[in-house]
Structure formats: C-alpha cells, structure tokens
Amino acid sequence: MSGHGIPCSGAETKTAGADERSRILIVDDLQSSRTLIGSVLSAAGFLRLDYAADGIEAIDRLYADPPDMVILDIVMPRMDGFEVCRKVREELRLDIPILIQTGVQEAEYRVMAFDAGASDIVSKPVNAGELVSRVRLHLERRRLMDSLQRYRRRMEEELLAARAMQQSLLMADDDVGAIVIPRGATMQTYHKTSNVLGGDLWQVFPVDEHRFGIFMIDLSGHGVSAAINAFRVHMLAGGMMTLRADPAGWLEALNLSLFQILPVEHFATAFYGVVEPRQGRLDYAAAGSPPPILLRDGGGWEALDGGGLILGCSQSARYPVRRAEIGSGDRLFVYSDALYENFDDPDRTFDTAELAERVELAVTDRALPFSDALLNALFGTSDCQLRDDLTWMLVEVNAP
Amino acid sequence: MEYGTEIDTGRLIVTLSGILTFDDHEKFRSVVTVIADSDVDTVVVDLAALTMIDSAGIGMLLLANDRAGKQGKNLRLRGMSGHVAKVVEMSKLEQLIPID
Numbered sequence: 001m002s003g004h005g006i007p008c009s010g011a012e013t014k015t016a017g018a019d020e021r022s023r024i025l026i027v028d029d030l031q032s033s034r035t036l037i038g039s040v041l042s043a044a045g046f047l048r049l050d051y052a053a054d055g056i057e058a059i060d061r062l063y064a065d066p067p068d069m070v071i072l073d074i075v076m077p078r079m080d081g082f083e084v085c086r087k088v089r090e091e092l093r094l095d096i097p098i099l100i101q102t103g104v105q106e107a108e109y110r111v112m113a114f115d116a117g118a119s120d121i122v123s124k125p126v127n128a129g130e131l132v133s134r135v136r137l138h139l140e141r142r143r144l145m146d147s148l149q150r151y152r153r154r155m156e157e158e159l160l161a162a163r164a165m166q167q168s169l170l171m172a173d174d175d176v177g178a179i180v181i182p183r184g185a186t187m188q189t190y191h192k193t194s195n196v197l198g199g200d201l202w203q204v205f206p207v208d209e210h211r212f213g214i215f216m217i218d219l220s221g222h223g224v225s226a227a228i229n230a231f232r233v234h235m236l237a238g239g240m241m242t243l244r245a246d247p248a249g250w251l252e253a254l255n256l257s258l259f260q261i262l263p264v265e266h267f268a269t270a271f272y273g274v275v276e277p278r279q280g281r282l283d284y285a286a287a288g289s290p291p292p293i294l295l296r297d298g299g300g301w302e303a304l305d306g307g308g309l310i311l312g313c314s315q316s317a318r319y320p321v322r323r324a325e326i327g328s329g330d331r332l333f334v335y336s337d338a339l340y341e342n343f344d345d346p347d348r349t350f351d352t353a354e355l356a357e358r359v360e361l362a363v364t365d366r367a368l369p370f371s372d373a374l375l376n377a378l379f380g381t382s383d384c385q386l387r388d389d390l391t392w393m394l395v396e397v398n399a400p
Numbered sequence: 401m402e403y404g405t406e407i408d409t410g411r412l413i414v415t416l417s418g419i420l421t422f423d424d425h426e427k428f429r430s431v432v433t434v435i436a437d438s439d440v441d442t443v444v445v446d447l448a449a450l451t452m453i454d455s456a457g458i459g460m461l462l463l464a465n466d467r468a469g470k471q472g473k474n475l476r477l478r479g480m481s482g483h484v485a486k487v488v489e490m491s492k493l494e495q496l497i498p499i500d
Contacts, residue, residue: 220455220456265462265463265466269491288490288492309492309496310458343421343452349483
C-alpha cells in the first residue's frame with residue numbers, strides 16, 4: 001500500500017501499477033482540453049483513457065461500461081457537468097470518483113458541484129502536477145473503499161452464517177412441547193440477539209418420566225466472543241446429561257469447565273431448574289440470575305432467589321438447591337437481564353416488582369400473544385432494538 | 401463512565417461515575433493502567449457515583465482485581481447503591497472482590 005500518490009518517488013514504477021491500469025473517462029467539449037488532460041495523464045503513466053465531447057456522450061459511455069473515474073467539465077452543450085454528476089449518482093448509482101474541472105472560482109458554484117455529487121474540484125486551466133496528484137488520490141481512496149466494502153460484505157455474510165448456526169442450537173417449539181406436555185406443563189420461549197450474535201442460550205431436557213430440566217445461561221458481553229462461549233456451553237451441556245436431575249451438580253460442573261476456559265473478565269449467569277408438575281415442585285439453583293418470577297394461579301406473584309456466584313470465576317463455588325411450590329395454573333418466568341435493564345434510559349429500568357406486574361398483565365392479555373403484550377408493556381413496542389440479548393422462558397404447570 | 405484517581409493515606413482511590421458498560425472497554429484500560437502503575441498496597445474502587453453496570457462492566461472490575469492481585473495489591477470495592485448494588489449482590493461479587 002506504499003508509494004501511491006507520491007509522483008516521482010523511486011518506487012513508483014513498481015508500486016503504482018494498480019492505479020495506472022485504472023480506466024479514466026475525460027469529458028470536455030473542447031478538443032484541446034481533452035487532448036491536454038489526456039497527455040498529462042498519459043505522461044503520468046495512465047494509458048487506459050477514454051473521451052466524451054459532452055454530457056450525453058458521457059452518460060452513454062457510463063451506461064455501456066463504467067470507468068474507474070471521470071474527469072468532467074461543467075459547461076458543455078446538450079448536457080452540463082452538474083446533470084452528468086446527478087445522473088451518475090442517482091440513476092446509474094455509481095460511486096466512482098468524479099473530478100470536476102472548472103474555471104469558475106465562486107464558492108457557491110463549487111458547492112453546487114459537490115451537491116450534484118462531485119468528489120473533488122480542480123481549477124482550469126489544469127495544472128499537470130495537481131491533476132495527477134488528485135487523480136491518484138481518488139483512485140487510491142476508491143480502491144481502499146472497495147476493499148473495505150468487500151471485507152465488510154464478507155464479515156456480514158459470515159456473521160449471518162454464524163447466526164443461523166446459533167439459532168439452530170435453540171430447540172424448536174415442537175421439541176420443547178414433546179418434552180414438557182407429557183409431563184404436565186406447557187412452555188413458551190423467546191430469544192432475540194442484540195447485534196446479530198449473542199451470548200444467551202436456553203435448553204430443556206427430559207429428566208425422567210415426570211420431571212424436566214430447564215436451563216438458561218447468559219454469557220457476559222455480547223457479539224462474537226459471547227456467541228463462541230455460548231457454543232462452548234452448548235457442547236459442555238451435551239456432556240453433562242448425567243447431572244440433569246441435580247441443579248447444584250449441573251451448575252458446579254459447568255462452573256468448573258467455564259473456570260478453565262474463560263478469560264478472567266468473562267463469566268456467565270445461569271439458572272437451572274428441575275420441574276415436577278405432578279408433585280407441584282421446582283428444585284433449582286442459580287448463579288447470579290435475575291430473580292425468576294412465580295406467578296400464582298389465583299393472582300399474585302413471588303420472586304425466587306436468583307443469587308449465586310457468577311459462573312467461571314472461582315473453582316470452589318457452590319450452588320445450593322432451592323425449592324419452590326409450583327401448582328397447577330402457576331407459571332414460572334425465567335428471563336435475561338436485558339428485559340428490565342435500560343442503559344440508554346436508566347429511569348426506564350424496572351425493578352422486580354414492576355417487571356412482575358407487567359408479566360402478570362401480559363399473561364392475562366386476551367388480545368395479544370404473550371411476547372407482544374410483554375414487549376409492549378416494557379418497551380412500548382413489540383419491535384424493539386435491544387442493546388443486549390433478550391431471552392425468556394415461561395413455563396405453565398397444568399398437571400391435575 | 402468517567403473516572404478519577406487520588407492517593408489517600410497510602411491507598412489509591414479510583415472513583416468511577418456514570419454508567420459502566422461494554423462501550424467503556426477502552427477507557428477502562430486506562431483505569432487498569434493507573435492501578436498497575438500506582439505504588440500502593442491497597443486500591444479502593446469507589447462506586448458511589450456509578451448508577452448502572454452491565455455484565456461487561458462486572459467483567460472489567462474482575463479484570464482490574466486480577467491485575468492488582470498479580471502485583472500483590474489488594475483491591476476493594478465500596479459505595480455501591482441502586483442498580484449497581486443489586487447486580488453486585490445477585491452475582492455474589494463479594495466472594496471474588498472484598499467489599500468495604
């Protein structure tokens with residue numbers, strides 16, 4: 001990337017090749033001007049030059065085969081340079097550099113040129129050194145823009161592919177139903193990532209014929225690193241199936257694994273619960289999880305204890321098993337912190353009571369699906385852009 | 401997030417204010433540098449003026465604690481209130497970083 005834009009430097013012949021292969025269209029109604037500009041550029045090594053004698057001709061050339069750059073006169077018969085600029089930007093939608101040459105010095109006139117879509121302006125009569133420098137500058141800038149755009153497109157494609165992989169980690173509604181319905185419950189889940197990739201993960205496991213396990217984890221941070229850690233947790237969980245009846249054992253095993261793989265500033269918060277609808281029982285353990293909310297059948301709610309040392313920070317962390325009654329018609333709501341924290345508008349951060357009241361209203365909303373009703377109640381819209389990953393699980397026990 | 405530092409009877413007091421989130425990574429790196437460069441045994445991170453913290457912010461406190469510990473310095477937290485106090489309590493941070 002060195003050497004470009006420095007005429008007469010020793011390395012010129014070797015490094016400036018990419019620019020000299022660029023195709024430049026020279027538009028001017030005066031034959032003498034076209035020849036002058038052409039010879040200046042030829043002398044500087046630009047050999048792929050094309051010419052047009054007015055705006056209409058220029059537009060024809062641009063439609064047929066767009067060059068890498070245009071050097072454009074303003075005052076021409078049939079169609080002037082301003083109009084050519086506008087057409088290139090608005091109709092042809094080309095972002096190639098357009099260098100305007102004009103003898104008019106008034107600032108207003110120059111502003112008009114930039115408004116029409118010019119990239120730069122050189123004064124007429126043309127100064128050879130200035131013209132070559134500016135042409136090189138804009139071709140180089142254009143080349144960098146192209147390579148940035150290509151890079152960006154490739155990153156976007158890769159992130160989308162990664163997102164699809166991440167979505168495929170999450171269970172389909174039917175698979176969740178196949179586990180929880182025979183055991184006397186129904187479940188709704190919600191997952192939305194903040195910036196394409198996220199660090200939230202939820203899972204549901206059959207424990208035995210009466211019980212099922214629900215697991216939710218929020219890896220710290222967001223974006224690529226959080227997503228990679230979510231993948232790791234998914235793999236780890238696959239190897240921990242013997243622990244799925246034991247919430248404490250589950251979190252302790254996961255904590256030890258994460259302690260080994262996560263850097264010191266990364267950690268996770270998590271909830272693991274074993275639900276036994278026919279006994280009306282929930283055994284759970286938590287690691288710094290937002291307090292899960294139990295909504296009672298007849299109305300009212302209580303917050304469970306989500307406290308516990310965050311995962312991945314200490315080898316000796318212990319996670320006591322806590323028990324709650326969950327009867328027929330009761331609902332358990334487990335969620336990530338993005339649901340109630342609002343960093344853009346801290347006053348719109350909800351405490352547990354404010355959140356529980358809104359969840360309670362949303363589950364009884366007859367007009368809207370639960371997710372829309374809850375998002376409306378919390379964010380004022382069901383189509384919100386979040387700064388963090390948002391996940392929740394809503395379990396309703398309906399065993400007799 | 402904004403930060404200030406002062407030396408008080410042989411201890412480095414780091415005051416954090418505002419909101420500490422993912423977006424403060426760069427700025428927090430200077431906080432860690434100040435802590436590393438200081439010639440003290442004890443570093444007190446005062447969070448009284450911090451109004452909110454996200455998981456990345458907790459991660460930054462863990463990082464500062466780790467760096468201080470590796471140099472034999474004691475890092476302590478103090479002054480949490482509101483949202484920050486809740487997050488610290490929920491995550492049992494006192495098991496990792498002493499709290500005054």
